Amino acid sequence: MNVDAAVAAAAAIAGVCTGVIAMLAFRWSERDQARPTRSSLHTDAVLPPGVDTVLSVLRSSAVVLDEGDAVVKASSAAYALGLVRGGKLAVEPMLQMARDTRRDGEIRQVELDLPRRGTGRGDALAVSARVAPLGSRLVLLLVEDLTEARRIEAVRRDFVANVSHELKTPVGALSLLSEAVMDASEDPEAVTRFAGRMQIEATRLTNLVQELIDLSRVQNDDPLEDSEPVRVDELVAEAIDRCRHQAGTKQITMAAGGTADLHVWGSRGQLAAALGNLVENAVNYSPARTRVGIAARHITAPGGDLIEIAVTDQGIGISEKDRERVFERFYRVDPARSRATGGTGLGLAIVKHVAASHGGEVTVWSAEGQGSTFTLRLPEAGAVRDRDRGRTLMERTGGPAAPDDIRAEDSYTDDRLSTPEVLP
Secondary structure: OHHHHHHHHHHHHHHHHHHHHHHHHHHHHHHHHHOOOHHHHOOHHHOOOOHHHHHHHOOOEEEEEOOOOEEEEEOHHHHHOOOEEOOEEOOHHHHHHHHHHHHHOOOEEEEEEEEOOOOOOOOEEEEEEEEEEEOOOEEEEEEEEOHHHHHHHHHHHHHHHHHHHHHHHHHHHHHHHHHHHHHOOOOHHHHHHHHHHHHHHHHHHHHHHHHHHHHHHHHHOOOOOOOEEEEHHHHHHHHHHHOHHHHHHOOOEEEEEEOOOOEEEEOHHHHHHHHHHHHHHHHHOOOOOOEEEEEEEEEOOOOOOEEEEEEEOOOOOOOHHHHOOOOOOOOOOOHHHHHHHOOOOOHHHHHHHHHHHOOOEEEEEEEOOOEEEEEEEEEEOHHHHHHHHHHHHHHHHOOOOOHHHHHHHHHHHHHHOOOOEEEO
16 A cells, blocks of 8 residues: 555656646747847848838849858849859958948948959959948948949940041141142142051041041930831841942942842831941952852741841851951951951941840851851841832732732742842
8 A cells, every 4th residue: 555655646746847847848948939049140030121122123132240250141143143152242342341331330432343253253253342330230232243344334335446546647647748738739740649548547537526426326315216117138238239349440240139029127228338338348349250148038937037148259258256346336347458458347346236225136157267157036027028029019919918828929929039139
């Protein structure tokens, strides 16, 4: 009996101890849940009211740091630039600025060049960083990407320098030639020779100024404001007529072919200037008694139907390193030859800008000693194509054209114009 009583007493004591331990564990768990953890400190709840909303609409990359330099808030742009990694600010100069600002409360700003993360390229990322206190415990870091602004500024600076140089050359030549004419006033033959050189330099200066005006116009004008369906045949004929004299002087044969009755949307003046520049370059950089071809065709692309106009020459060709830069302003593959032909280095830049503003592109294929092919691709004016081809079928069949008939007309037109037309 005494044994049973002892067992019962021991069980009661064990039950009481278990209950006490469970109660203590429950209280301890509640206290731990109420205590702020490291992760809970890094939430939006510690930010002053409204700050999160303001940071979300800022264009700059934003990072908020607490008193332990841990990231409380960071925008997606900050992660994209590689400023924040593993919950820490990864740029040491910015981290030091944040610490100094936290210590004395002063706003600091600095411009830095940061390596691009994961690109393997040597160029740097230019940023402007501004640090300011945010309340009593937090520090706000705003970072703005200046890379594109610096690139544009460099392009503008180079453009001004190139324009100044290009204008200085013919102006200086005219000044020297005028002095030579004055000194040779008693020698009619010398005066005639110097006057001829003056005309050449004046023509070069005029062409340069005109192309600067054309480049400025295509940059400022919106081709969609006065866009219209433009016949490709007319653009090709106008380009050939523009270069007919130069081609005849060098005995160069110009041939036009491809698909007829094609239309593109855009500014007729800009498109004519762009195609004219391509044909003029082909003639200027081709040897005598060679051939320049211009062909147009319709191609199907994922984004919509395109018109492809290719200008092919049998000239000196372009090296691989130069092909990447031929569309830059004032860039010349052969500066001496360009000056001899009156080239300004702006023609292909105008072509590229016109193509881009019309929703198209211009590409080049070339091999040294074999020639070059510049291809201009532009969106097709599809409604005009269908209307004109439907009208053609009505004239031939005496009835309205169905969609299948129009597709049949495509094949008929392509076969009918497969042989280029040779123009003297």
